[in-house]
Amino acid sequence: MTYAYFPGCTLKTKAVDLDRWGRESMEALGITLEELPQWQCCGAVYPLAKDEIASRLSAVRALMAARDQGTPLVTLCSACHHVIKRANCDIAEDETFRSRANAYLSPETPYSGEAQVLHYLEVLRDVVGFDNLSRQVKNPLTGVKIGAYYGCLLLRPSRQMAFDDPENPTILEDFLRAIGAQPVIYAQRNECCGGYVTLENQGFARSRAAAVADNAAAQGAQMLTTACPLCLYNLQQGGSLKTVYFTELLAQALGLKEGAL
């Protein structure tokens, strides 16, 4: 099985580990992630203004390419997923945006949200299946207590993201169980890590990350895992716990990646 894949800028530079282990693991599970040709930056933040058209166009281009290929579009970075998924919802629901985006890009077939946007975790859950995944685990992470850190972008706003229960998500915990680890539930797992404010106000960003990590540690977590490069950065800067990408854990469990946690 082959899916169109949108890696995003950060995965090509700072977050190569997220990308590499993600692809290799998926390959091992029988799914090829084929990078979209000529993708452009998703825009990194979703423009909340209804009249911002241009900044949403690169997401629409990616969506259109996936539609033309006839496969769902898989994303891995939380920010890319957020932007692309919301752009897809908007183009399906907001007539003004749809007609303006189509007028601007003038594709052969107008685009109105036909492509399906899947996060990597959704592919693991819904296509591979966590039961199936657990059967393929070679090095279970038995006994490791890991706090899943969701952050904001995967979950909210839930009406558009439709990813998981925004206040009580379970997908990462189910994933951790599947690879043999012991998930630790802690309330701050869906609170902000400090986001891009880290650029201007490091102190504040670090206090946010500390609040997240402290809560997880107090609930018994030995480490944290995330799907977002920015979250990882902030948690590494300000948090007291080791933080890794979930794809690294996956690759390790599948026996693709060597080394200790």
Place this chain on the structure above:
Amino acid sequence: MTDWSSRVQEISGVNPRKCMKCGKCTAACPAYDQMEYHPHQFVDMVQTGRVEELMASKGIYTCLSCFACVERCPRNVQPSSIIEAVRLAVIRRQGGNHRKPDEIPALLNEELPQQAITSALRKYSKGG
């Protein structure tokens, strides 16, 4: 004279009159201590036409866009969209960039992901 209040409502697609002043947005906000005005006030100020004050406030750049206020608002008001619209109103006004692209390099460090830089540019300046 621009009617910023209706402009902001238009850009954001938010109707501040839906707000029932419960304050859950402000209760949920992780950046509360960093702002002089708080999410529920943003909504109220747009409704009562005090947008210029809001535009002058530094707190609008501290909003993390974490959407906790959006998710938890019982009335579906979306305070963060208002904040974004106010930010845009400032940026679209001539010379209103909070950060100019040439200021950014000084703020960078080795480890910072691209995502942060792009986000910040988008949030802080016109056409990053």
Place this chain on the structure above:
Amino acid sequence: MQVNETFTPTIVAFCCNWCSYAGADLSGTNRLQYPANVKIIRIPCSCRLNPMFILRAFQRGADGVILCGCHPGDCHYTTGNYYARRRMTLLFSLLDFLGIERERTRVEWVSAAEGAKFAATMNDFTETITRLGPNRRLEDLRCKEV
């Protein structure tokens, strides 16, 4: 548009028995005047109004047709006026689509206490129809091309 001084339109008002017919009675009791062109037909509920009745009225020479019913939420039969609202909305849109003057048809919610509103509505409606002049189009729609 030229106002035809001698034109006295025929206007049919369908009124639901429980609110609007009583509202019309009240405007009588309070001696509130409205033009004699308006003739009221009593129906049990606004939902009894079949679009065919409206078309029939126009065909037989009415110049304007108005439906009055209880305010939404106050229907004697709980839900009747909600159905009437949808039916009339669609009928009016279809008539407009056929090029019939939109203002010849109207829906107004009049409660049993709104005698003044009933009279005011009828005055306004008659004025509108007088300004539009005689209804020809619905009759003309079928005829061989002129």
Place this chain on the structure above:
Amino acid sequence: MQRIGVFVCWCGSNIAATVDVEKVARVLSQEPGVVYSTDYQYMCSQAGQEMIQEAIREHRLTGVVICSCSPRMHEATFRKTVEKAGLNPYLLEIANIREHCSWIHKDKLTATEKAVILGRAAIAKVQLNAPLTAGKSPVTKRALVIGGGIAGIQTALDIAEAGFPVDIVEKKPTIGGKMTQIDKTFPTLDCAACILTPKMVDAAQNENIDILSYAQVEKIQGFVGNFTVTIRKKARYVDENKCTGCGLCTEKCPQKKIPNEFNLGLDNRRAIYIPFAQAVPKVATIDPNHCAMLQKGKCGVCAKVCTAGAIDYKQQDQLITREYGAIVAATGFEPISMDKFDEFAYSQSPDVVTSLEFERLMNAAGPTGGTLLRPSDGTHPHTLVFVQCVGSRCDGGEKGKSYCSKICCMYTAKHAMLTREKYPDTEVYVFYIDVRTPGKSFDEFYRRAVEEYGVHYIKGMVGKVTPQDGKLKVQASDLLGGRQLHIDADMVILAAAIEPDKSARPLATMLTASMDTNDFFTEAHPKLRPVESPTAGVFLSGACQGPKDIPETVAQASAAAAKVIGLLVKDSLTCNPCTAQPDELMCNGCSSCEKVCPYGAITYADKPFRGPNRTTRIRRVAQVNPAVCQGCGACTVACPSGAMDLLGFSNKQIMAEVDAICR
């Protein structure tokens, strides 16, 4: 050939001053079918009525038109008049030439002309009138109350007091409903059990009341006065007549770890159980999902210890069919699930509880024996945070309810007050959006909580609860203080919105009673008929109609009972003859009419019809129950084939009026 009489009333000078009544009578006498036409000073007077009756006899009239005041005024009078003269009362039409003509026009010529046209319309209509007879239907003098909470109990008691038999159907093993779980009642703080349990006993002992507990309604047929209801009495595997309620079995049963629903899962019960000490009926029930005997065929401990020999593992569900004249829905409410509100960490910490759970934690018969202890570690809580409006007043409805749940402000004040009274060492915070206390002695009660008991009322909301280090870190807003608060709490209590019981929707379908979008039953009129459903013979009691506190529920329960009694005292019901009537030959059986009928008056029957070449075709055709139809006419327009018509306001009659006016 029609022989129509026209009678033009002067109404003293009310009509005659602006309408030339003689002329009207004269002109109308020329209308086709009119054989007699006259005018008179006061048609509604004794003399006027006699004149009409005489004319009917003398001219053998087949229809009567009276040009007079509004039919809303004297239609009933004149119907009686013509009936006494031997004419069917529905062969009468009234032209309203007073309110709709003489009183609103000044010019005599115009008014006269209009009066003639109104008269013509009435003549045109009466030509097509058919004699109608109001039917009668008998009334079964027995009522069914669905739901055995305080609403159902009160309604049943009042109906029984009036001498009518009444059955209560309750799905749980005991009657009593939500009120049994409540500790104290506001604003008087008397104990709920102390005022409720005597009523439960009254109901059980009343000769006219039959309690069908652990039962549910399966099927409802019929209409006002004549319902046939099938009730499924679930097997409780205990013979109700033999069980003495001694409770020995519930102590000996080896299955101990079953969440006790009466205490909302805060403690456990056995597989055979009596929900609480004052249950009515006080008999044990076996939970078939957890009983080892029923599941695996091994155990039988309860049967061994039961000296009354009441245990019957072979018991089957029982179907009971009974006839009723009236049905009362009293299905009550449930707190909504907290699943979608995990920002308050309800799923993450046992110390975050709903208000109803808090009632159990405060109750002497509850899991902690009335001492307030944290569910997580059994310690005494010092800081308590109450959150109001959880799931109430939400926009959209994806998450939470759009309405105010009405009771939460008061019970939260009660909880806060009781906590401070029993445990003065506690700090109690209440986060509110608005405090709503309309009701007798309600605001005084709330003020006492603040002023005398020192409860901290904070205008604002809780945004996040983080369980950490044995505390609940509460992040909240204090809007009046202009700050974000961080409180380390021991317990958080959520005032969950309430919603109609899940059983209400299927019940409404069976009753063809309408519901609003929130699944509350709709009342026949929101102001003037608040305890009746639009479906005749169906009445509403308690919170199934909308959120209510106990006093309001009881008031409405008695009101519903009064309406039921008013129906049951009648031997038969007179039907409105102006009902919908389908022409079966034209009916498609498409169900359009059924979908718009607010009363559920329309059903379908498969009937044989003659087809071509002597064949017989079975077709589905609509049937209108004239006892239920109220004559609104919604169906007549929904019907695509025009098979459905309304007696008294038929298509042809209305078209005839239109034609007469427009000609």
Place this chain on the structure above:
Amino acid sequence: MQRSVIETAASLLETGVCTRVLGWKTGEFFYDVTPAVFTSAEEVRKDMVFTPFCGANLSKYLIAESRKEGKIAVFLKPCDTFSFVQLQKEHRICRENVYAVGVQCPGMSDPDALKALGLKGLTGCVQEGDTLRVDTLYGEKAVPLADALSLRCRGCKSKRLHDCDAIIGTQGKDLQTSRFAQVEALEAMTAEERFAFWRKELSKCIRCNACRNVCPACSCETCVFDNPDSGVQNKAAASSFEENLFHIIRAFHVAGRCTDCGECTRVCPQHIPLHLLNRKLIKDMNTLYGVYQAGADFETKPPMLAFTLEDPEASIITQGRNGQ
């Protein structure tokens, strides 16, 4: 396709799955295809066809046919299946007596469209992919299928086959269409222009009732226009009310039940674009009360038999605009 349709029909009869088959057969000309009931495999092999001219929607015939003795198999194109479901929703078809075979459809052709392309003396034709090979007296011609399609197939709304017991070809999907374009164009005109348009069109009507007879929604036991109690009965087509407003009343009667199959326009001998009246109502209902497709499912309440408390008032309809 033709072969598998015929073989399916024949084997359904041979194996006793059904006793009759409702399909199509050719009339006087090869493009003159009419509905027909077959009772034996021989008949099927001899006469049954599935050609690019099988436009006729067979679902309406099931009202009578499904009530007869024994099971009947029927062949339905995607758009026909909407009518099939809608009629079941209205309790008109005995589903248990029907074996429904869905036939995927590339779009049906219109002989007039071929004639308009300048083809004369048509003698036969075969569809191959996107091309239509047409035999004429003057030799074979290849025509792009898109150019030969009938008007209604050019705005096909769905290739989805609903509620079928078997499917020939592949299951399809709902399509994005611009089927409201012509309605919108009319809406954009002035009232005078619209009036002139409709007067011209409706004046052509000869009251042949073809639209009514073919319409799957117009399947009343007795039509209101034939019902003496309706007040609009019409036997003699004079300048009376009944004739004049026939199409308006008809459009209103099928509102919320019309699946937009386009049969009315297809069969109109005067080429009146009657489907535009229905589409206008569909467009309005979609806009005002939420998107609804008659016959797309069994559950959704049709908009004309439902309401919400927040429905707009009739005043939302203003001259030439539709509350948008």
